[in-house]
């Protein structure tokens with residue numbers, strides 16, 4: 001696989017996942033790499049994506065018992081069980097839907113549950129452009145390193161279907177402002193590769209316990 005900005009942050013996101021079981025939901029799961037990692041932690045994983053193409057590939061790659069349940073669907077039109085999930089993740093998918101979708105995800109969290117968003121934002125400010133410029137050489141080196149490692153490795157499981165992509169149209173400042181309203185106490189921090197990390201932990205009274 002070529003260097004992938006979303007996959008690069010899997011380990012960071014997994015630090016927020018519960019150990020010892022529980023229900024998890026991965027929103028906009030694509031071909032299911034992150035959902036499979038969650039299942040590997042012993043979580044009982046639902047994974048949702050509207051693209052028939054990526055869901056077919058996700059299912060084909062996850063035949064093992066105990067793997068995620070892949071559901072083809074639009075999360076914005078689904079009725080999610082309230083207070084159910086110990087962990088909900090959205091990797092590079094929230095900008096495909098209205099930001100307010102996080103309110104439904106918040107309500108689906110069990111008390112003590114965690115919502116993590118690896119998000120994309122629109123570049124608007126000088127700071128955005130400076131971060132972007134800083135990321136370019138690091139990205140080039142990472143691509144080279146991952147490409148070389150891939151060529152040396154025998155059989156990497158074949159090329160994956162590329163999930164649908166979309167340009168983000170919300171600036172980081174707007175994301176912070178809306179998150180403060182819908183996910184009070186959530187932490188939002190900028191990451192190097194054109195991404196941000198949002199972490200909200202459900203205290204049971206609508207506020208984040210910590211991030």
Ligand SMILES: C[S@@+](CC[C@H](N)C(=O)[O-])C[C@H]1O[C@@H](n2cnc3c(N)ncnc32)[C@H](O)[C@@H]1O
Nearest residue numbers: 006028029030049051074075091092093096163
């Ligand atoms: C850039 S891809 C990211 C895929 C995957 N999370 C990853 O990290 O590789 C965004 C995904 O969000 C999915 N998506 C778009 N709108 C959605 C919606 N309303 N509900 C659920 N998923 C959605 C797309 O089909 C696509 O697979």
